[in-house]
Amino acid sequence: MDVDPMPGTSTGISTALVLQTLPKIDENDIMSTKSPKERFLELLDLLENHVEKLRKGASQLEEDRDALLSTLDSVRNADLMYELEENDRDDIHRYADRIMSRCLTVEVKVLTQRDQMQEEALFQVNHLIDGLVIALKSDPETAKAKCISYMNACSSNMVQGIMDKRFESALLGCTVDDQKKVKRRLQGLLHYFDKLKVQSLQ
Known part of the structure; x- marks a missing residue:
């Protein structure tokens, strides 16, 4: 059974505190030395x-x-x-x-706000990652190696293998928020690759 929070509960208090901490302009403050x-x-x-x-x-x-x-x-x-x-x-x-x-x-x-160049860079990055998913069906080992090379381009600490320069160049053209999302997507793919390997060994 769902119970809506009553006034005075932690949720209500949290919202009230946020509203109280929002800055306001005191238009009656005649003592202020700052310009409007x-x-x-x-x-x-x-x-x-x-x-x-x-x-x-x-x-x-x-x-x-x-x-x-x-x-x-x-x-x-x-x-x-x-x-x-x-x-x-x-x-x-x-x-x-x-x-x-x-x-x-x-x-x-x-x-995420992007300019035209950042949109194009993100499109290229997503296109390369989509290629990994397609390659997964025909050659999972090569796809995983490529995924690791993409992952290395996202981090200063290389996991193993080499870094894909083409992917790195496209990634650097993306916004910081998009770079973080791309890294999380690649981490999810690597986890999926590892899961496939465990299943194939059984």
């Missing part, structure tokens, strides 16, 4: 900091949601699942599906 423009700029600087904190928090929520969905998917496809009786397995799947459906009701989206 300076006071406006000071307020906007503070508001910009709040906006960046909001974006950072929303981005973290977005990551948490994706991590939850990935974990739920891993649970549903775990090898241990096939050791259960069919009825028990169906129960577990229904439970996991219900949680996943609940998780999907949460939508968090942080838009």
Whole structure:
């Protein structure tokens, strides 16, 4: 059963504190030595900091949601699942599906502002990564090696193997936010490659 937070609960207090801490201009402050423009700029600087904190928090929520969905998917496809009786397995799947459906009701989206060159760079990066997914079916070992070379381009500490210069060049043209998302996508692919290898050994 869902219970909405009552006034005075931690959620209500948190929201109230945020509202109280937002900066305001006191138009009746005749003692201020700052010009109206300076006071406006000071307020906007503070508001910009709040906006960046909001974006950072929303981005973290977005990551948490994706991590939850990935974990739920891993649970549903775990090898241990096939050791259960069919009825028990169906129960577990229904439970996991219900949680996943609940998780999907949460939508968090942080838009990234890009110029034309950054759009083109991101398109090129995504095109190269999509090529890995396609190559996975025909040559998983080569695809994994290529994925590692892409991952090395995202980090100052190389995992193993070589760095793909073409991928690095395209990645450097992307925004910082996009670079972080690309790195997370590659980490997810590497995890998937490792999972495939374990399954093939069984």
